[in-house]
Amino acid sequence: DAKTTQPNSMESNEEEPVHLPCNHSTISGTDYIHWYRQLPSQGPEYVIHGLTSNVNNRMASLAIAEDRKSSTLILHRATLRDAAVYYCILRYYNQGGKLIFGQGTELSVKP
Amino acid sequence: GAGVSQSPSNKVTEKGKDVELRCDPISGHTALYWYRQSLGQGLEFLIYFQGNSAPDKSGLPSDRFSAERTGGSVSTLTIQRTQQEDSAVYLCASSLVGYSPTDTQYFGPGTRLTVL
Numbered sequence: 075d076a077k078t079t080q081p082n083s084m085e086s087n088e089e090e091p092v093h094l095p096c097n098h099s100t101i102s103g104t105d106y107i108h109w110y111r112q113l114p115s116q117g118p119e120y121v122i123h124g125l126t127s128n129v130n131n132r133m134a135s136l137a138i139a140e141d142r143k144s145s146t147l148i149l150h151r152a153t154l155r156d157a158a159v160y161y162c163i164l165r166y167y168n169q170g171g172k173l174i175f176g177q178g179t180e181l182s183v184k185p
Numbered sequence: 186g187a188g189v190s191q192s193p194s195n196k197v198t199e200k201g202k203d204v205e206l207r208c209d210p211i212s213g214h215t216a217l218y219w220y221r222q223s224l225g226q227g228l229e230f231l232i233y234f235q236g237n238s239a240p241d242k243s244g245l246p247s248d249r250f251s252a253e254r255t256g257g258s259v260s261t262l263t264i265q266r267t268q269q270e271d272s273a274v275y276l277c278a279s280s281l282v283g284y285s286p287t288d289t290q291y292f293g294p295g296t297r298l299t300v301l
Contacts, residue, residue, distance in 0.1 A: 106286045117189075117276050117292030118228065161228075170241050171216055171283030173290060175228035 078162045083180045086152045094147040094179055096162030101142050106165045109136065109147050110173070111158040118161065118175075121147065157183045187211065189293035191277050197299045198267055206262045206296045208277030216283025217260050218290065219252055223273040231275075234260065235283045267300045274298070 079097040086092040098107065109121040122129055122136045124145070129136040135148040149156055161178040190209045198204050210217050219231040230244040234254040245251070249267075254260040264271055274297050278290040 104286070110290075112228075117278070117295055118290075119292065120289045123287060123289075165286040167284070167286055169286065170233060171235060171280070171288065172218060172230040172233050172241065172244070173220075173228075173278075174230065175220075177227055 078164060078176050080160070080162055080176060080179045082177065083182070085182050085184065086149075086156075088154060088183055088185050089151050092149040092152045092156070092181065092183075094149075094160050094162075094181065095144065096146070097144045098162070098164055099143045101164060102166065104166050107136065107138060107142075107145050108163045108165055108173075109134070110161045110163065110175075112161070112178070113155075113158045121160070123165075152181075152183045154183050154185065157181055189277055189279050189291050191275075191293040191296050193296060194294065195297045195299075197301065199301050200269060201266055203263065203265045204267055204298065206264075206275050206277075206298070208260045208262070208279075208293060210258065210260070210277070210279030211291055212258075214279035214281055214291075215257070216280045216288070216290075217254055218278045218280075218283075219260070219262050220276045220278065221273045222276060222295075223270075226273075228276070231262070233283065264298075267298075269300050272298055272300045 108123040110118040112118040137146045159178040217234045233241040249265045252262045274295040276295045278292045280288045280290045
């Protein structure tokens with residue numbers, strides 16, 4: 075299975091943009107890149123996913139490198155509510171649906 | 186609409202007792218998953234139900250763990266003869282079409298299990 079590598083922790087200031095990196099150098103052509111986050115004392119929640127092109131939604135943007143060996147989750151204006159552990163996960167057909175979580179990046183946001 | 190619900194929210198039990206954890210998925214979701222998160226550990230897959238297919242039990246840590254999904258809806262995770270290392274938060278998730286790599290999983294709030 076292709077794996078992802080993320081920094082253990084990052085800090086941001088409130089109302090500033092945050093770029094959360096993820097390396098996935100062994101990604102295959104059919105792997106989708108998903109991001110989930112887990113707020114304190116809650117279950118994970120879906121953030122965004124993409125395959126090749128950059129993606130935007132109301133929560134965040136996902137920038138995917140041209141060679142797809144890395145991606146970046148972008149929070150355009152961090153709020154205190156964005157403090158969470160962010161997980162970058164690869165998914166592919168015939169994987170059986172399960173999510174394989176790594177250690178993720180713990181994002182702290184300072185007022 | 187209603188999200189994934191789990192009960193109980195907290196469960197304290199004595200070592201050696203059996204426990205049952207319940208998950209109510211989002212209505213219409215064909216896929217249901219169980220994960221667990223131990224203190225200081227990451228999220229670990231346990232079992233996956235997809236429609237009427239045989240469940241993927243590859244993540245169950247021992248034969249003390251079992252799960253069933255009745256009528257394609259509610260699921261129960263049973264842990265027999267609980268051990269202290271079973272203490273964790275047990276999370277349930279559901280999704281519309283589990284086998285698709287673009288599918289979104291919706292998680293419940295979890296059940297915190299403490300084995301004394």
